[in-house]
Amino acid sequence: MKRGFTLIELLVTITVLAILVTIIVVLVDPAEIFRKTRDARRMADLASIREALTFASVNSGGTFDLDGANSGTCSDEAAKTIYVSVPLDVSLHAAPSGWVWRQVAKNSIALVNGSGWISANFTGAAGGSPIFNLPVDPRNTSSTNSGQRFFYSYACRRGDGKIEINARFESADIGPGGQDDKSIIDGGDVDTVYELGSASNVLPIAGVY
Ligand SMILES: [Ca+2]
Numbered sequence: 001m002k003r004g005f006t007l008i009e010l011l012v013t014i015t016v017l018a019i020l021v022t023i024i025v026v027l028v029d030p031a032e033i034f035r036k037t038r039d040a041r042r043m044a045d046l047a048s049i050r051e052a053l054t055f056a057s058v059n060s061g062g063t064f065d066l067d068g069a070n071s072g073t074c075s076d077e078a079a080k081t082i083y084v085s086v087p088l089d090v091s092l093h094a095a096p097s098g099w100v101w102r103q104v105a106k107n108s109i110a111l112v113n114g115s116g117w118i119s120a121n122f123t124g125a126a127g128g129s130p131i132f133n134l135p136v137d138p139r140n141t142s143s144t145n146s147g148q149r150f151f152y153s154y155a156c157r158r159g160d161g162k163i164e165i166n167a168r169f170e171s172a173d174i175g176p177g178g179q180d181d182k183s184i185i186d187g188g189d190v191d192t193v194y195e196l197g198s199a200s201n202v203l204p205i206a207g208v209y
């Protein structure tokens with residue numbers, strides 16, 4: 001005899017499915033997956049920025065201007081500059097003592113011709129630009145709360161041509177304090193910040209994030 005599902009059977013099936021979905025969501029934690037994906041992108045972005053700056057610098061025999069037309073602002077001067085990827089319409093906290101922020105408008109933020117958030121003019125590099133867009137943080141935002149600020153920062157030092165690029169991670173796993181904490185093993189001088197570059201002591205230790 002042909003027979004459909006009873007109401008009870010349907011209700012039991014729906015309940016079991018709902019429980020399974022809840023278990024999967026709790027186990028998998030989609031929000032953490034998104035945070036981890038953003039952190040992985042931050043690592044890749046900082047590596048490509050470092051490579052582009054290093055390539056341009058080496059290719060030009062060390063004459064590449066690491067902060068472009070802002071030639072008086074590589075961090076040896078009185079008003080030392082921190083270049084940040086967060087756009088001009090986002091207000092930042094006070095810059096670390098002795099430093100000033102440099103932000104550019106959103107529509108030019110990724111440009112590599114000297115008007116992007118890193119003001120080095122890659123298009124003038126010997127052999128052509130090694131990079132076509134300046135990566136920005138996947139969230140690229142600031143906050144009144146320290147530790148909730150997600151943007152890239154950059155500084156160069158005129159004296160020895162050293163550069164440093166920083167980012168802040170957010171995932172429970174590879175973020176600060178996580179099992180696979182990447183910010184503490186980067187060879188830098190700030191445990192809670194991911195630091196890449198040719199020197200870890202170009203950007204200030206406190207007050208950027
Ligand atoms: Ca670090």
Ligand SMILES: [Ca+2]
Nearest residue numbers: 189195200201
């Ligand atoms: Ca550092």
